[in-house]
Amino acid sequence: MCSAVAAHLSRELPYAVSPADVVLTAGCNHAVEIMMSVLASPGANVLLPRPGYPLYASRAALSGLEFRHFDLLPDSEWEVDLAGVEALADANTVAMVIVNPNNPCGCVYSRDHLAKIAETARKLGIMVISDEVYDHFAFGSKPFVPMGVFGDVAPVMTLGGISKRWMVPGWRLGWIAATDPNGILRNKKIIDSVIDYRAISVDPVTFVQGALPDILAKTDDAFFTNALGVVKKAAEICYEKLKEIDCITCPHKPEGSMFVMAKLDLSSLDGIEDDVDFCSKLAKEESVVICPGSGLGMKNWLRITFAVDPQLLEDGLERTKCFCKRHGKARDFALCINRGGHGLKVYVKGLLKESDSRQKGKGEGLLSRRGFFGIPGIETNPSHLYVQGLLKESDSAQKGKGKGLLSRQYKLS
Numbered sequence: 241m242c243s244a245v246a247a248h249l250s251r252e253l254p255y256a257v258s259p260a261d262v263v264l265t266a267g268c269n270h271a272v273e274i275m276m277s278v279l280a281s282p283g284a285n286v287l288l289p290r291p292g293y294p295l296y297a298s299r300a301a302l303s304g305l306e307f308r309h310f311d312l313l314p315d316s317e318w319e320v321d322l323a324g325v326e327a328l329a330d331a332n333t334v335a336m337v338i339v340n341p342n343n344p345c346g347c348v349y350s351r352d353h354l355a356k357i358a359e360t361a362r363k364l365g366i367m368v369i370s371d372e373v374y375d376h377f378a379f380g381s382k383p384f385v386p387m388g389v390f391g392d393v394a395p396v397m398t399l400g401g402i403s404k405r406w407m408v409p410g411w412r413l414g415w416i417a418a419t420d421p422n423g424i425l426r427n428k429k430i431i432d433s434v435i436d437y438r439a440i441s442v443d444p445v446t447f448v449q450g451a452l453p454d455i456l457a458k459t460d461d462a463f464f465t466n467a468l469g470v471v472k473k474a475a476e477i478c479y480e481k482l483k484e485i486d487c488i489t490c491p492h493k494p495e496g497s498m499f500v501m502a503k504l505d506l507s508s509l510d511g512i513e514d515d516v517d518f519c520s521k522l523a524k525e526e527s528v529v530i531c532p533g534s535g536l537g538m539k540n541w542l543r544i545t546f547a548v549d550p551q552l553l554e555d556g557l558e559r560t561k562c563f564c565k566r567h568g569k570a571r572d573f574a575l576c577i578n579r580g581g582h583g584l585k586v587y588v589k590g591l592l593k594e595s596d597s598r599q600k601g602k603g604e605g606l607l608s609r610r611g612f613f614g615i616p617g618i619e620t621n622p623s624h625l626y627v628q629g630l631l632k633e634s635d636s637a638q639k640g641k642g643k644g645l646l647s648r649q650y651k652l653s
């Protein structure tokens with residue numbers, strides 16, 4: 241079965257992976273467990289991405305392997321902060337982990353960026369652990385490129401599995417493969433350690449192993465095309481719906497995996513303490529489950545999965561939008577109409593919240609205030625703004641009609 245995985249991976253690499261460099265695991269999570277355990281020698285440390293897939297840190301902690309986080313940069317398409325990686329590493333650093341396509345950010349790394357990662361790893365004398373469980377879940381402008389392409393620059397351990405691309409997460413089959421044409425990982429006995437560790441943990445289910453060669457070699461392309469189309473459409477819906485929500489911004493349109501990271505603007509929300517509070521209240525009030533970024537190393541961010549039926553996804557995001565509106569903070573605004581004199585009156589109208597002192601115990605209510613120029617901040621959640629005033633004959637709209645009343649209404653988004 242290892243030869244089936246080796247052949248599968250070799251199709252996209254400039255060299256052939258040896259079946260002896262492949263170890264089957266009970267899913268990719270098992271591969272993560274094995275790698276973090278195998279690298280846990282006294283004093284060693286591993287570099288993990290932030291935000292990241294939390295199992296790496298948990299498994300490292302369980303094995304007593306020190307982990308340090310480097311940043312993924314939201315404003316640079318979530319690329320790895322390579323200067324940060326260099327600053328974090330020391331003589332005891334053994335590996336850095338990347339996830340591509342990325343959970344939780346939804347980004348896909350370009351060939352160029354992967355080359356830079358390999359160069360950094362070479363400089364630091366460490367291996368790259370490349371989690372490619374979402375391989376080929378790339379639906380944006382960048383194609384998926386396996387990190388193993390740069391295995392001759394720095395040794396790469398590729399982690400993968402059939403749970404995502406073949407959509408059979410319960411079948412529990414994954415792999416660890418040394419995509420390392422110079423044989424460094426074999427010579428350093430890392431593969432032996434992986435095999436030894438696997439021997440004291442679990443084996444993947446035998447009948448799924450038996451089906452693996454056919455799964456890898458004979459799945460109809462139409463299956464992948466269809467799956468990718470569905471996920472791409474869902475990503476599109478998710479990104480567009482998120483744009484409608486004022487307190488959530490998405491720095492980078494998802495182009496791979498099944499997730500997107502979005503930033504929460506707490507300053508526009510009332511009574512929400514942080515991302516965890518946001519997600520718990522959202523679950524309680526709207527039955528929508530979103531993962532708080534805190535769990536992934538990014539406080540006050542959200543990780544949203546779009547691997548959901550499109551109708552449910554739209555409904556969930558619409559509910560999130562309603563939730564944000566309902567919890568929207570009172571907006572301060574001052575209106576100033578520069579027309580000289582006191583000819584214009586300004587009305588400000590908005591919805592009072594129960595929590596407003598004047599509204600206590602009365603439910604939501606309408607506030608209507610009138611004033612002249614420069615109304616100070618109104619402590620409400622205004623939805624409408626009315627401007628009313630006397631038009632002068634000299635106003636273009638009023639030419640030849642004498643004085644007239646201007647009444648305009650603006651809907652505040």
Ligand SMILES: Cc1ncc(COP(=O)(O)O)c(C=O)c1O
Nearest residue numbers: 267268269293339343373401403
């Ligand atoms: C980045 C990453 N690695 C590994 C896994 C685990 O995959 P598997 O279901 O094959 O154990 C996941 C699953 O969510 C993942 O997101």
